[in-house]
Amino acid sequence: MSEHAAASEAADQGYLLDNQQTEAGIRFGALSELFDPVTFRHIDEIGIGTGMRCWEVGAGGPSVPRGLAERVGDTGQVVATDIDVSWMREAAAGGTIEVLRHDVAADPPPPGGFDLVHARLVLVHVTDRARALRNMVQALRPGGALLLEDADPGLQPLLCPDETGPEQRLANRLRSGFRELMAGRGADLAYGRTLPGLLRAAGLDGVRADAYFPITSPACAVLEAATVRHIRGLLVSEGLATDQEIDRHLANVASGTLDLATAPMVSAWGRRTGS
Incomplete structure (x- = not known):
């Protein structure tokens, strides 16, 4: 099976925001701007440095693998994986x-064992999340750290938390349609809050967690516009919005007058015991 066919098959089986569309690259850039500082604050706190080996799961774009590579240096290694690697070449x-x-x-984990396994905004979209988590824990070296970061739209479901007028109401209705499409593809919209408990249940030590969501960042507008363009056809075909409503919403986003937010991203991390 070709790389393109495999990615297309995976998208058909459930992933709403596949990597084949141009908007995917725009989304990766916006997600990088929004969340890389949070991700690397946690990675640096974990203590990833020279000579270590890291597995970036569902990397999508190149920003996190590159940041890890800077930290592990020439004597370390970063293995970056995804069902579609076209944006990482x-x-x-x-x-x-x-x-x-x-x-x-x-698939079984890449061989060799890792000092860090990291996945950001990945498992919420994976149907067999339990198996994926087991594979990541299995890949850890003794003392290695697992850092999972995932969205929890159920904790804060609105695109415009301050719903003051028709523009904000339209934005929130389209965001509700997006959540409906995600749930229909098997996404768990309350997954983020479960991460600390899942890591403890997996036997990891020293589990900690926090959450972050930005409001009014310019990258929120870039992300929203790219996401809506990406799923526009489905929003219309499923009767969740009309083309006219989508055009009006994209114009509202472009105007810069909406205070846009993301779903909270919950970060949880812990270490595998043993020697």
């Missing part, structure tokens, strides 16, 4: 980053 330049097509819920 350039990240492999230089030799520190190995890019692999891989399904974390279906």
Whole structure:
């Protein structure tokens, strides 16, 4: 099976925001701007440094693999995996980053053991989340850390938390349609809040967690516009919005007058015991 066919099949089986559309690259850039500072604050607190080996699960874009590669240096290694690696090919330049097509819920972990396994905004979309989590824990070296970061739209479901007028009401109705499409593809909209308990149940030590969601960042507007364009056809075909409503919403987003938010991203981390 070709890489493109495998990615398309995976998208048909459930993933709403597949990597084949141009908007995917725009979304990766916006997510990087919004969440990379949070991700790398946690990674630096965990203590990832020279010579270590890291597995970036469902990497999507190149920003996190590159940041990990800077930390582990020439003597370390970063394995970046996804069901569609088309946006990561350039990240492999230089030799520190190995890019692999891989399904974390279906394939065995890459061999060798890792000092860090990280997945951001991945498991919420994976149907067999329990198997994916087991695979990631299995891949840890003794003392290695697992950092999971996932959305919890149920904790804060609104695109415009301050719903003051028709523009905000339209934005929140389209966000509700997006959540409905996600749930229909098997996404768990309350998954983020479960991460600390899941890590403890997996036997990890020193589990900690926090949550973050931005409001009014310019990247929120970029992310929203790209996401709506990405799923526009489904919003219309499923009767969740009309083309006219989508055009009006995109114009409202472009105007810069909406205070847009994301769903909270819950970050949880812990270490595998043993020696």
